[in-house]
Amino acid sequence: xxxxxxxxxxxxxxxxxxxxxxxxxxxxxxxxxxxxxxxxxxxxxxxxxxxxxxxxxxxxxxxxxxxxxxxxxxxxxxxxxxxxxxxxxxxxxxxxxxxxxxxxxxxxxxxxxxxxxxxxxxxxxxxxxxxxxxxxxxxxxxxxxxxxxxxxxxxxxxxxxxxxxxxxxxxxxxxxxxxxxxxxxxxxxxxxxxxxxxxxxxxxxxxxxxxxxxxxxxxxxxxxxxxxxxxxxxxxxxxxxxxxxxxxxxxxxxxxxxxxxxxxxxxxxxxxxxxxxxxxxxxxxxxxxxxxxxxxxxxxxxxxxxxxxxxxxxxxxxxxxxxxxxxxxxxxxxxxxxxxxxxxxxxxxxxxxxxxxxxxxxxxxxxxxxxxxxxxxxxxxxxxxxxxxxxxxxxxxxxxxxxxxxxxxxxxxxxxxxxxxxxxxxxxxxxxxxxx
Amino acid sequence: xxxxxxxxxxxxxxxxxxxxxxxxxxxxxxxxxxxxxxxxxxxxxxxxxxxxxxxxxxxxxxxxxxxxxxxxxxxxxxxxxxxxxxxxxxxxxxxxxxxxxxxxxxxxxxxxxxxxxxxxxxxxxxxxxxxxxxxxxxxxxxxxxxxxxxxxxxxxxxxxxxxxxxxxxxxxxxxxxxxxxxxxxxxxxxxxxxxxxxxxxxxxxxxxxxxxxxxxxxxxxxxxxxxxxxxxxxxxxxxxxxxxxxxxxxxxxxxxxxxxxxxxxxxxxxxxxxxxxxxxxxxxxxxxxxxxxxxxxxxxxxxxxxxxxxxxxxxxxxxxxxxxxxxxxxxxxxxxxxxxxxxxxxxxxxxxxxxxxxxxxxxxxxxxxxxxxxxxxxxxxxxxxxxxxxxxxxxxxxxxxxxxxxxxxxxxxxxxxxxxxxxxxxxxx
Numbered sequence: 128x129x130x131x132x133x134x135x136x137x138x139x140x141x142x143x144x145x146x147x148x149x150x151x152x153x154x155x156x157x158x159x160x161x162x163x164x165x166x167x168x169x170x171x172x173x174x175x176x177x178x179x180x181x182x183x184x185x186x187x188x189x190x191x192x193x194x195x196x197x198x199x200x201x202x203x204x205x206x207x208x209x210x211x212x213x214x215x216x217x218x219x220x221x222x223x224x225x226x227x228x229x230x231x232x233x234x235x236x237x238x239x240x241x242x243x244x245x246x247x248x249x250x251x252x253x254x255x256x257x258x259x260x261x262x263x264x265x266x267x268x269x270x271x272x273x274x275x276x277x278x279x280x281x282x283x284x285x286x287x288x289x290x291x292x293x294x295x296x297x298x299x300x301x302x303x304x305x306x307x308x309x310x311x312x313x314x315x316x317x318x319x320x321x322x323x324x325x326x327x328x329x330x331x332x333x334x335x336x337x338x339x340x341x342x343x344x345x346x347x348x349x350x351x352x353x354x355x356x357x358x359x360x361x362x363x364x365x366x367x368x369x370x371x372x373x374x375x376x377x378x379x380x381x382x383x384x385x386x387x388x389x390x391x392x393x394x395x396x397x398x399x400x401x402x403x404x405x406x407x408x409x410x411x412x413x414x415x416x417x418x419x420x421x422x423x424x425x426x427x428x429x430x431x432x433x434x435x436x437x438x439x440x441x442x443x444x445x446x447x448x449x450x451x452x453x454x455x456x457x458x459x460x461x462x463x464x465x466x467x468x469x470x471x472x473x474x475x476x477x478x479x480x481x482x483x484x485x486x487x488x489x490x491x492x493x494x495x496x497x498x499x500x501x502x503x504x505x506x507x508x509x510x511x512x513x514x515x516x517x518x519x520x521x522x523x524x525x526x527x528x529x530x531x532x533x534x535x536x537x538x539x540x541x542x543x544x545x546x547x548x549x550x551x552x553x554x555x556x557x558x559x560x561x562x563x
Numbered sequence: 564x565x566x567x568x569x570x571x572x573x574x575x576x577x578x579x580x581x582x583x584x585x586x587x588x589x590x591x592x593x594x595x596x597x598x599x600x601x602x603x604x605x606x607x608x609x610x611x612x613x614x615x616x617x618x619x620x621x622x623x624x625x626x627x628x629x630x631x632x633x634x635x636x637x638x639x640x641x642x643x644x645x646x647x648x649x650x651x652x653x654x655x656x657x658x659x660x661x662x663x664x665x666x667x668x669x670x671x672x673x674x675x676x677x678x679x680x681x682x683x684x685x686x687x688x689x690x691x692x693x694x695x696x697x698x699x700x701x702x703x704x705x706x707x708x709x710x711x712x713x714x715x716x717x718x719x720x721x722x723x724x725x726x727x728x729x730x731x732x733x734x735x736x737x738x739x740x741x742x743x744x745x746x747x748x749x750x751x752x753x754x755x756x757x758x759x760x761x762x763x764x765x766x767x768x769x770x771x772x773x774x775x776x777x778x779x780x781x782x783x784x785x786x787x788x789x790x791x792x793x794x795x796x797x798x799x800x801x802x803x804x805x806x807x808x809x810x811x812x813x814x815x816x817x818x819x820x821x822x823x824x825x826x827x828x829x830x831x832x833x834x835x836x837x838x839x840x841x842x843x844x845x846x847x848x849x850x851x852x853x854x855x856x857x858x859x860x861x862x863x864x865x866x867x868x869x870x871x872x873x874x875x876x877x878x879x880x881x882x883x884x885x886x887x888x889x890x891x892x893x894x895x896x897x898x899x900x901x902x903x904x905x906x907x908x909x910x911x912x913x914x915x916x917x918x919x920x921x922x923x924x925x926x927x928x929x930x931x932x933x934x935x936x937x938x939x940x941x942x943x944x945x946x947x948x949x950x951x952x953x954x955x956x957x958x959x960x961x962x963x964x965x966x967x968x969x970x971x972x973x974x975x976x977x978x979x980x981x982x983x984x985x986x987x988x989x990x991x992x
Contacts, residue, residue: 138744140747299702315576361761361793368804387897412852415856416852422854430834445798465816471816
């Protein structure tokens with residue numbers, strides 16, 4: 128091993144070490160991991176890919192495996208356990224120390240949407256009434272590398288949560304100070320059965336880096352830290368965009384073949400729907416054969432209906448996401464507003480569409496229709512198609528949310544294709560009625 | 564309001580207090596502003612949106628505003644001042660004790676990491692003994708936001724690495740800071756904030772050191788500020804992708820409607836060239852009018868695929884721009900594969916629909932639809948890559964302008980392909 132690698136192993140940032148190991152020859156990877164001091168292991172281990180992490184654990188003799196599993200953070204162990212077969216998970220679970228084992232079993236029971244699934248149990252607890260000197264001494268003696276110590280949590284004699292102490296206040300406290308003088312009470316907490324969304328919202332609203340998680344008896348069962356929340360927020364945003372354009376779970380290094388496979392289902396569904404629309408529109412075959420000029424404005428009407436629909440969907444999804452549409456009144460308010468916005472903009476755009484198409488048709492003549500009547504058809508269909516699409520954009524995400532389906536699904540190509548159908552039916556129906 | 568006691572308010576978290584302030588009318592706000600402590604008021608204001616905070620602070624004179632701003636964390640103070648009108652800003656800035664720091668932060672653009680940093684941190688020297696270092700940390704603990712990670716700098720203030728507080732308090736003297744120091748990632752003050760946030764996520768860094776070009780440590784970005792910044796930026800990007808102006812709550816619907824209207828008008832105008840191009844193909848359209856019914860299919864596919872590539876490209880541009888073109892090649896390849904399968908399925912169905920419509924040459928018509936679909940799905944990703952990359956090269960935010968441009972260009976090119984192929988293959992009827 129060259130000097131630079133060795134230097135990195137002892138001093139480097141865990142993520143850089145993990146990257147170095149991931150990039151090393153496969154036969155050297157375990158070697159490098161073996162050289163890591165145990166106290167650095169935890170930090171490096173959580174950055175490794177699941178594959179490498181698991182195969183490394185497999186390669187260890189039982190004693191070492193046990194030591195490693197017991198130094199890892201609880202949420203990391205949880206991740207590992209979820210990735211392996213149940214027999215292996217059972218074996219790993221049995222290697223954990225008694226108290227950790229029980230905590231882990233409880234953590235595995237939480238649902239993925241549940242805030243408690245994000246928590247870690249590596250934190251420091253101080254009993255109410257402890258002296259400052261004892262608290263500090265105890266901290267220095269027992270703190271482990273994986274522990275979160277920016278804030279320390281105070282519980283009473285029945286283990287009920289009381290409040291928290293910032294580490295800097297503990298260290299800066301004077302000899303005579305009492306613990307309760309530096310304990311902050313009435314802190315916001317997360318409850319075991321809160322949703323992940325609630326946890327994100329609370330942490331962001333209160334600008335905290337950590338929040339305690341309590342069960343129904345107000346016992347402190349874990350903490351949620353801001354780094355995990357940032358992780359979730361980024362994942363969620365990227366998922367929203369992925370849904371908006373229906374690209375599946377996008378990874379930068381996935382091949383063209385994988386990307387095709389992820390995207391095809393939605394694209395194909397959209398094509399089939401479009402062809403169904405085409406078949407349906409053959410009802411208007413007579414109309415289009417007589418007034419070919421209608422095809423000129425078809426893209427305009429489709430595009431504009433799509434655009435106003437996307438706006439309404441995006442506003443509604445953002446509202447749902449930021450928990451702004453919790454109550455019935457708020458929802459009603461939002462719907463009323465968006466419907467009015469949709470109506471107003473459809474009418475204005477329809478009017479502009481009428482003028483533009485009238486001017487356009489006066490210069491570019493196609494077929495024998497009067498430009499004026501054709502422009503009226505275009506303008507009124509534009510307004511009608513856009514209004515329907517705006518309404519769908521508000522109601523569909525809210526309906527999906529009420530049905531416990533992720534509303535972001537609504538932003539995909541399927542809904543826009545259905546909007547196309549409405550817009551085109553309006554267009555051809557008005558044209559048939561007015562011009563034939 | 565009589566039923567709220569001052570004690571209740573004094574024990575309240577500033578976030579909750581801010582919510583109350585939003586509910587109160589001007590008189591109630593006025594009464595409580597005179598009764599709450601400056602410290603509490605200052606903290607409360609940082610939890611409000613800058614524009615609203617300024618509106619509430621308006622009734623205070625400049626000296627009092629400056630007093631409150633001085634009590635805020637530097638990055639929060641910067642946010643407020645950056646929203647102020649110039650004369651007010653200058654005047655208040657002059658009255659600030661922390662004038663130098665805030666001016667420095669104001670010199671950064673909102674998108675730059677420097678704008679989000681706090682300049683209070685504890686720095687240690689490499690040759691200090693751990694005992695002396697611990698003393699410094701304890702003495703300064705109250706002035707800074709966090710001490711869980713301490714920054715080591717040389718005599719010139721250049722950033723060398725960090726020491727975790729855990730390690731510091733467990734290490735027995737004599738031992739130098741140098742011996743327990745670890746390498747730690749850092750960002751430059753001019754780095755885009757979005758890149759910094761992703762770096763903090765990758766390294767799970769609760770605090771990220773910010774350095775100047777010359778590696779001099781200027782400050783740090785805290786995780787809670789990164790969360791806020793990310794939330795704002797993500798919402799904004801999502802809005803841009805949907806051609807939405809910034810969403811304001813509590814706004815009358817006519818105002819929101821008017822704000823969204825300009826985009827719609829631009830999009831409407833952009834569809835005129837499409838109509839114009841279509842007129843060139845009058846001959847084939849008159850002959851095979853049912854082509855019109857297949858047009859939405861081609862347009863949709865082009866738009867869908869182009870925005871897919873756009874979303875992917877935008878993400879790469881924020882994370883590692885140099886890979887954008889290489890990724891683009893993959894996207895086009897993806898188009899070749901998906902387009903082939905899409906075209907093949909469309910061919911079969913279109914054939915039956917064309918027969919049902921009694922179209923003149925159902926087989927050729929289906930072939931035109933299928934081929935156009937395939938070609939379109941290959942061209943669209945090219946637009947989805949080149950346009951955002953080009954807009955970025957020109958120095959604009961690629962997320963803003965890309966969406967509408969790309970869909971319009973994708974529509975145009977797909978129409979040319981579709982009607983062009985139709986003219987060549989069916990035109991002779």
